[in-house]
Amino acid sequence: MGVISDTLKKLSGKKLGKIEKKWVFDTSSSISSSPITEEITKGQAGIAFGTQDGKMYMLDADAQIKWFYSIQEKIDEVQQMFLDEETAKSIYAAPTFADINKDGKKEVLFGCDLGKFYALNSSGKLLWKFKTDGEIRSSALVQDNMIIFGSNDQNLYALNLKGKLLWKFKADSEIESSPAILKAKKTQVIFGSNNGKIYSLDTKGKLLWQFKTKGKITAKPAIGAIYANNKKYIVIGSADNNIYVLDENGKLEWIYETEGRICSEACLVDINNDKKLEIIFGSCDDNVYCLSCSGSKIWSYETNFWVVATPLVIDIDNDGKLEVIAGSYDSSVYVLDAEGTFLLDYMPGVSGIAQQPGHYNELVTSEPGKYVGKKLWQYKTEGMIIGSAFITNSKKQKEIIIGIKEGKLDNLTYKKD
Amino acid sequence: MIKNNKEMKRIKLYINGFDEQLQGGIPEGYVTLICGTAGTMKTSVAFNVLYNEALDGKTGLYLSLEQSAKSLLEHAENMGYDLSKINLVVMSDIAKLKATIQDIKSAKGGSLVISDLGAIRKQIKETKIGPSGDWLNVIKNIIKKVKAEAQCDLFVLDSLSALYVLSSFDDPRTKLFYIFEFLRDVELTTFLISEMPLDKSKYSEYEVEDYLADGIIFLQHTEKFRKVIREISIVKMRATDCNTDVFSLEYKNKKFYALQGGKPPLV
Numbered sequence: 144m145g146v147i148s149d150t151l152k153k154l155s156g157k158k159l160g161k162i163e164k165k166w167v168f169d170t171s172s173s174i175s176s177s178p179i180t181e182e183i184t185k186g187q188a189g190i191a192f193g194t195q196d197g198k199m200y201m202l203d204a205d206a207q208i209k210w211f212y213s214i215q216e217k218i219d220e221v222q223q224m225f226l227d228e229e230t231a232k233s234i235y236a237a238p239t240f241a242d243i244n245k246d247g248k249k250e251v252l253f254g255c256d257l258g259k260f261y262a263l264n265s266s267g268k269l270l271w272k273f274k275t276d277g278e279i280r281s282s283a284l285v286q287d288n289m290i291i292f293g294s295n296d297q298n299l300y301a302l303n304l305k306g307k308l309l310w311k312f313k314a315d316s317e318i319e320s321s322p323a324i325l326k327a328k329k330t331q332v333i334f335g336s337n338n339g340k341i342y343s344l345d346t347k348g349k350l351l352w353q354f355k356t357k358g359k360i361t362a363k364p365a366i367g368a369i370y371a372n373n374k375k376y377i378v379i380g381s382a383d384n385n386i387y388v389l390d391e392n393g394k395l396e397w398i399y400e401t402e403g404r405i406c407s408e409a410c411l412v413d414i415n416n417d418k419k420l421e422i423i424f425g426s427c428d429d430n431v432y433c434l435s436c437s438g439s440k441i442w443s444y445e446t447n448f449w450v451v452a453t454p455l456v457i458d459i460d461n462d463g464k465l466e467v468i469a470g471s472y473d474s475s476v477y478v479l480d481a482e483g484t485f486l487l488d489y490m491p492g493v494s495g496i497a498q499q500p501g502h503y504n505e506l507v508t509s510e511p512g513k514y515v516g517k518k519l520w521q522y523k524t525e526g527m528i529i530g531s532a533f534i535t536n537s538k539k540q541k542e543i544i545i546g547i548k549e550g551k552l553d554n555l556t557y558k559k560d
Numbered sequence: 561m562i563k564n565n566k567e568m569k570r571i572k573l574y575i576n577g578f579d580e581q582l583q584g585g586i587p588e589g590y591v592t593l594i595c596g597t598a599g600t601m602k603t604s605v606a607f608n609v610l611y612n613e614a615l616d617g618k619t620g621l622y623l624s625l626e627q628s629a630k631s632l633l634e635h636a637e638n639m640g641y642d643l644s645k646i647n648l649v650v651m652s653d654i655a656k657l658k659a660t661i662q663d664i665k666s667a668k669g670g671s672l673v674i675s676d677l678g679a680i681r682k683q684i685k686e687t688k689i690g691p692s693g694d695w696l697n698v699i700k701n702i703i704k705k706v707k708a709e710a711q712c713d714l715f716v717l718d719s720l721s722a723l724y725v726l727s728s729f730d731d732p733r734t735k736l737f738y739i740f741e742f743l744r745d746v747e748l749t750t751f752l753i754s755e756m757p758l759d760k761s762k763y764s765e766y767e768v769e770d771y772l773a774d775g776i777i778f779l780q781h782t783e784k785f786r787k788v789i790r791e792i793s794i795v796k797m798r799a800t801d802c803n804t805d806v807f808s809l810e811y812k813n814k815k816f817y818a819l820q821g822g823k824p825p826l827v
Contacts, residue, residue, distance in 0.1 A: 221684070224654050224701045225693035258691030278691045295691065 160460055160559045162478060162520045165542060168206040168552040172196035175233045176253075177452060177530020178546045181240040183249050183265055188534045190544055191251055192552065193234025199253060201267060204534055204542070206554065210267030216257055232257055235278075236292075236321065237530065241285035243304040244270065254279025254292060262290075262306060271306035282321040282363065284332070287346060291332055293318025299334060301348060310348035315340060321363035321408075325375055327391040333377055335360025341379060343393055352393035358382030358404065367411035369436040371418040378422055380405025386424060388438065397438035403427030403449065412456040414465055414481040423467055423481075425450025431469040431516065433483060442483030444516025447473035452530045452546075456481060459541050460557045466519060468543055470528025475521050476545055476555060484517035525551055568799065571714065571749045573605065573777075574612040575792070578818035581803035582794060586775055590798065591743050593720075593770070595754040595763040596779030600790055601809065603627070605779065606716040606751045607636060608816060613714055614646040614670040620714035621673045621706050621748075623699060625722035629676035640814040647671040652679035654698065657705060664710040673712070675702055681726075696727040700742060707746050715743070719753040724765055732766040740772040763795065774798045779809065792818055 176193035183189040183201075189209065190202040197214035214232045238253040248265035255261070256278040262270040277295030284291045289309060290302045295317040301309045320335035325343070331351060332344045339356040341364070359382040369376050369388070376396060377389045382404040388396040409424035414433070421441065422434040427449040433441045448471050455468040465481035526549030533541050545553040570585035579585050586592055596602045610620035624632055629650045636643060647667035651660045651674065664671045677698070689695075699717070706712045717723065729735055743750045752773070754764045760780060763770050770776060776795035781788050792809040794802045807818035 220657075221655050222690055222693070224657075224698045225689050225695070227692070227694075227697050227700065231692050256692045276691060 158460065158462075158519050160520075160557055162459075162476070162522045162555050163558050164522075165554040165556045166206045167554070168202060170194055170198070170200065170550045170552070172198065173548055173550050174529065174546045174552065175235050175548075176546070177237040178532045178544045178552060179237045179240065180532040180534045180544060181249055183240070184247070189240075189249075190532070190534070190552070191238045191240070192530075192546055193236075193238065193253060193255070194550075195230055195233045197232025197234065197255060197257075199234060199238060199251065199261075199263065199267075201251065202552070204536065206552070212261070212263050212267045212269070214255055214257065214259070214261075216259065218257075230256065235280040236282040239283040239285060241290075243285070243290070252283045252285070252290060254281070254283070254294070256280075258294065258296070260292060260300075260302075260306075273300070273302055273306050273308070275300065277317060280319040280361075281334070284322045284324060286324050286332075287330075289346070291322050293320060293322065293334055293336075295319065295337075297336075299332070299342075299344070299348070301346075312342075312344055312348045312350070314342060319359075319361045320379075323364040323366050323377075325364075325366045325377060325391060327375055331391070333364045333366065333379075335362065335364065335379060335381070337361075339381060339383065341377070341387070341389065341393070354387070354389055354393045354395070356381040356383050356385065356387060358384070361406050363408040365409045365411050365422075367420050369411060369420040369422070371420070371436075378409045378411060380407070380409060380424060380426075382406070384426070384428070386422065386432075386434070388422075399432075399434055399438050399440070401426040401428050401430065401432065403429065406449075406451045407453040410454055410456050410467075412465065412481070414456070423454050423456055425452065425454060425469055425471075427451070429471070429473075431467060431477070431479065433467070433481070433516070442514045442516040444469075444477065444479050444518065446471035446475065446477060448527075452528055455531050455533055455543065457533055457541050459543070460559075461540070468531060468533075470524075470531050470545055472527040474526055474528065474547075475523050476528060476531070476543070477518055478520040478522075480517040480519055483514040485512055486515045487512040522555055524553055525549055565799070571609065571613065573816075574608050575605070575809070575816040575818050577820070578792065578807060578816075581805075581807075581818075582797060583800050583802065586749065586797065587799055588749050589744065589747050590774035591740055591750045591752065591772070592775035592777060592797075593752050593754045593764060593773045594777045594779065595756050595795075597756050597758055597760065597781065600779035600781060601811070602753045602755075602779055603632070603635075603718055604639065604811070605777070605792075605816070606718065606753060607632070607641075609751065610672050610714055610716060611636070611641055611646065614672040616670065618670040618713040619664060619673065619706075619710055620670070620716070621675060621703065621712050622716045622718065623675045623677060623702065624718045625677045625726060627718065628678050629674045632674060639811065649673045650676060651702070652676040653683065654680055654702070657702070661705060661709045664706070664712075671710070673706060673710075694727055696723070696739070699723070703743075703746060703748065707748060713749060714751075715748040716751045717753065719755050720769065721755040721765060729766075733768050736766065736768055736772055770795075775800075 173195040175195045178192040201209045233256045240249040260273040275294035281293035299312040316338035322334040325331040341354040343351040364379040404427040411420040419436040467479040526547040530546040543555040569588040572585040775797040790809040793806040810817040
C-alpha cells in the first residue's frame with residue numbers, strides 16, 4: 144500500500160501561477176558576459192554585466208543605469224588592423240564584486256579581450272588596471288587579499304588588492320576557466336585550462352597536482368562537501384562531454400558522460416534534504432542534468448538547444464521547494480522542479496500487472512517508475528541565454544535576471560494566478 | 561530579396577567559350593572556389609577576371625598571402641596583360657592603407673588592387689599582433705575598408721591553404737562558416753583559390769568549403785598522348801543552369817579559351 148500511496152502523491156501537484164516579465168533593459172550591443180547581482184551597499188542591489196563593445200554596466204534593481212564604464216585603450220593603426228572591431232573589447236567573463244579598498248562598498252573587477260584587467264570603484268571610476276598578453280575570459284576570484292584570474296597568455300595571475308603582481312603560474316595552454324578555492328588541509332586554487340587540464344595550486348602559486356581530461360575546460364570548478372562529510376570535492380565539466388568529480392588530492396572519484404560539451408559551472412545543492420549535495424548542470428546535448436552525489440542520474444530535462452549558462456537553484460514561488468532555472472540557447476528559460484517528477488512505468492493494482500515481467504515480489508518491493516525532469520513553467524525570450532542571476536526584492540520575492548546574447552536583459556518574476 | 565534569373569547580374573570569367581556555358585558568368589556576390597593542383601592556372605584565371613573587370617570600370621582586390629606582388633605582376637606581364645591600361649595599386653604596408661585607398665579613389669574608372677600580405681607579414685613583429693590579434697582580422701579589415709571607401713566589387717583570396725597556416729582553425733567548420741558569411745555580407749563577388757592535393761581527392765582542405773561555396777570551378781592537368789593539357793569544368797554553381805562538361809583550357813593571343821569535348825590543345 145505504501146508504494147501505491149507514495150506513487151499517487153508523487154503524481155499529484157501541478158503548480159499554479161506563471162512567470163512574467165517585470166522589465167527589460169536593452170543595450171546597444173550584444174551582451175557577452177553573464178549578469179551578476181550583488182548587494183553593493185546595504186539594501187541596494189546592483190546588477191553588473193559586460194557587453195561585446197567593451198562596456199561594463201551597473202543597473203539598480205529597477206533597471207536604471209547607475210553607471211557604465213567604457214573600455215578606452217590606445218591602439219595604434221597597425222594593431223587595430225589585427226582586431227575585429229566588433230569584438231576586440233568584449234567582456235566575456237562575468238564581473239566579480241569585492242570590497243578591495245575597504246571602503247564598505249563593493250568594487251567591480253573584470254577583464255576583457257584586449258588583455259586588460261580592470262578594478263572599478265562602486266561609482267564606476269577606474270581604480271587601476273593590469274595588463275596581460277592574452278584575452279581575459281576568466282572571472283576573478285578574490286581570496287585572502289588576492290585577486291586571482293586566468294588569461295589566454297597561459298598564465299594564472301595573482302594580484303594584490305592594489306593591482307600589483309604577487310605571482311603568476313604558467314600553465315600549458317590558455318586559461319578561460321575561472322578559479323575557485325578549495326579549503327582543505329591546504330588552501331588550494333583550482334582551475335581548468337584549454338588543453339583539458341585541471342590544476343591545483345597553493346596560495347603562493349606552487350603546483351600541487353594536475354588532472355588531465357580530454358577536452359577544453361572553460362567551466363569554473365564547483366567545490367562542495369557532496370557526501371555531507373567533512374571532505375570537499377571538485378566538480379567540473381569538460382568539452383569532452385564528461386563531468387568529473389575529484390577529491391582534494393586530484394584523484395578521480397567518478398565521472399558522468401553526457402552527449403555534449405559542458406561549458407559552465409555546476410550547481411551543488413541539496414534538493415531533497417538528505418544533507419548530501421546534488422549536482423545540477425547544463426550540457427551542449429541540450430539537457431539539464433541532476434545527478435546524485437554518487438554520480439547516478441536523478442533526472443534530466445531536454446530543451447531544444449545547448450544549455451551553456453549555469454542553472455540557478457532557488458525557490459522562486461516561495462512554496463518551500465526549490466526550482467531549477469535553466470536558460471537555453473533555444474531562447475527559453477525553463478523553470479523545473481528541482482526534485483524532478485515521478486513517472487510510472489505502469490499503475491500497480493489497476494491494470495497490466497499480469498503482463499509485467501519478473502516475479503510478483505519485485506512489483507511490490509521495487510519502485511514502479513522513475514524520476515524525470517519536470518517543467519513547471521517556460522518563458523520565451525528574444526535570444527540565446529548566456530547567463531542568469533537573481534535578486535530578492537523588498538517583498539522577499541525572487542526576481543530572475545536573464546542575460547540574452549542579442550543585447551537584452553530580462554527580469555522575470557513569479558506571479559500567482 | 562530573392563532575384564530571379566533575369567534580375568541576376570553575372571560576372572564574366574572572360575574565358576571564350578565558357579561564360580556562355582554558365583548563363584553568362586557567375587552570379588554577382590557569390591563566393592566561388594577555384595580549385596586545382598599546382599600549375600593549373602588558378603591564379604591566372606582569377607587575375608584575368610579582375611584585370612578585365614578593371615578595364616570595364618570595376619574595382620577588384622587581389623589578396624596574395626604568399627606570392628609577392630612583384631612576382632604576380634611579372635607573371636601577368638609575361639602573359640601579355642597590358643598593365644598600363646588599368647589603374648594598378650599595390651598595397652604592401654597596412655600603415656599606409658589610407659593613402660592606398662586614396663589612390664584607388666582618385667583613379668578614373670576601375671582599379672586592380674594587389675594586397676601583398678607576404679610583404680606585410682615581413683614588416684610585422686609578433687608583438688604588434690597582441691591579444692585577440694589575428695591575421696584573419698587583417699584580411700577582413702582590408703576588405704571592409706576597401707569595399708566601404710573605394711567601392712570594391714570583386715575579391716580574390718590567394719590562397720585558402722595559406723590562410724589556414726596564418727590563422728588558427730581549431731574548429732574549421734564553425735570558423736569557415738563565419739568567413740563565408742562575412743564574404744556574403746560584404747557583398748563582394750569572391751574567388752577563393754584552393755590548392756588541391758596531387759591525387760585530386762578533394763577540392764578543399766576541410767571539404768566543408770565545398771558546401772559553403774556557391775560555386776566550384778575545377779582546373780586540372782590531363783595527359784593525352786604524352787601531351788599534358790589543362791582542363792576546366794564547373795562542379796557546381798548555384799542558381800545557374802550550367803554545363804558541367806570538361807573543357808580544354810587554353811591561353812592564346814592574350815585570351816583564355818575553353819574547348820568542348822576534350823579536343824587536343826590549339827597549335
